[in-house]
Amino acid sequence: MENKIIFDWLSFTVKTSRVDVNGVLLETITEKNLISLLGLENVDFEELPGIMGINGFQKRLYSNSITIHYDSRLVDFMWVEMSGQGCRAFESLSTHADYNFIFDFIINNSDIVNVTRLDVAYDDFQGLLDVYAIADDTVPDYRDTNNYNFVSPLRSHSVNVSNKGICVTIGSCRSDIMFRIYDKAAERNKSDDIPHWVRCEIQLRRDRAYEFIRLLREENETVDNLYFLVLNHYLRFVEPDPTDSNKSRWNLAKHWVAFAYSVTTQKKSLFVKPGLDYNLAKLDKVVENQFAGAVFTYLKCHGIDRLVTTLDEKFSKVKLNRKYKRLLDEQNALKQIVELNDEIYPDLSYIAYINDEFCEV
Incomplete structure (x- = not known):
């Protein structure tokens, strides 16, 4: 299997109306408009009650892990949420299946649209990511949480080991950026079928998510380049140097070099839209x-x-x-x-x- 980069989460809010500078109503936006934006007019959405405690939304439309929250008593916007499986459904079922169509809508309507989350994931099937070495560098000594072998402005970090494999997290789920590196084969119970499947996921929120989309659409960047620009700016695993107390001067860890610079060795884009699993x-x-x-x-x-x-x-x-x-x-x-x-x-x-x-x- 070839390595690939995918979008694995997208959520954004859209105000229910647009007004001019004088407060005069110019346009009303409905949940049906959002279904059309996604190109899912031919998909059956089920109307469900809202989830208690989430911005007062009283209703939601659901289909294939795509949710549109609407009719709030507390806020003046609707909320579109596409999980990983929702992204796969969008890629398979949408009449346009084009993320750029959604991204352009977000940029061109920034007065009423806010990006809340965008996940970009790299799936490694070829052994570039050693999740065990990464875990060891993240928590080399569980008795000393300040002892770690990576350089990042993100201080929060953890390693979780379960029957679903190893998961390393750098950053907080509340921060604008977080990295999640884990054994995807073990998580999906496919270790017997797939010898190596490790995912390195970048979770972007708010301004960071918007800037990723803006650079992609307005600066003609590619998903591959943006992914690795973010990765190498915010995270480096390094080799400890006992003669130097400054981690930022330490050399890149040998297990990290091949992955961190792999984008320069690719002759074609790794970005794909895999679509739904067989269902x-x-x-x-x-x-x-x-x-x-x-x-x-x-x-x-x-x-x-x-x-x-x-x-x-x-x-x-x-x-x-x-x-x-x-x-x-x-x-x-x-x-x-x-x-x-x-x-x-x-x-x-x-x-x-x-x-x-x-x-x-």
């Missing part, structure tokens, strides 16, 4: 759009019983494709969870299956 929606689309005629004709000629019997006999003898097996396992697990919750919580409105986790909404 039930994609399966439905393939069957209903590509094979609908063949399935319809087969059923008319032979009936449903022969189709079911034939497929059962065929796939009891051959190994089912991994993506189909995973999909079946997910659906069976979902049915079990729903049946269990029907017994325990018969009045539960519904269960949503999001990002490989079951979440009560």
Whole structure:
């Protein structure tokens, strides 16, 4: 697998109206306008109640990990939130699937739009990132939190080890910039399938997120160059030098050099829009759009019983494709969870299956 850079989170707010300098109403913006901005007019959004405590939003529209919070009693804006899976859904389902279209809207309407978060992630499959060495440099001695082998204006740092692998965090989730480096293969339970998958994620907030977008659109920068400019400006892992107390003069750590300067060795952009993983929606689309005629004709000629019997006999003898097996396992697990919750919580409105986790909404 080739290394790649992706957008893995995007959220922004849009005021519900635009007024002139005299306070005269010029334009009213609705949640439907935001759906059009995203190019998701043909996607079914579910209307849900607002999440308690979040800016007084009373309603939200949800689909494929994309949420539009609106109708607030406390603020005069709406809030668009696209998580990692939301970004994948946007790339697959939007009629334009163009981040630049959204970025241009943000820049051209800066009087009513604020970027709240932008995550840019580098996925390493080739061994450039040694998450164990990075963890050792971040916390070489757990008894002394001021002892660390990196140079950064960001002082907050931590290492978390769990059954989901190692995760190193540099910076605070409340700050305008934070780095998160972790074993993505372990987090996704794919270590047996993917020998090395480490992600280095830059989380940008507010002005830092806006400046990244501005440089991308107004200064003709590339995602690759901006990613590494931010990385090398805010974070360097270094080799301890006992003869020099000034860390900023220490040499780059050997395990960090190849990654930090890898952008200069690339002949083409690493930025991609990977889209959705194979899911039930994609399966439905393939069957209903590509094979609908063949399935319809087969059923008319032979009936449903022969189709079911034939497929059962065929796939009891051959190994089912991994993506189909995973999909079946997910659906069976979902049915079990729903049946269990029907017994325990018969009045539960519904269960949503999001990002490989079951979440009560």
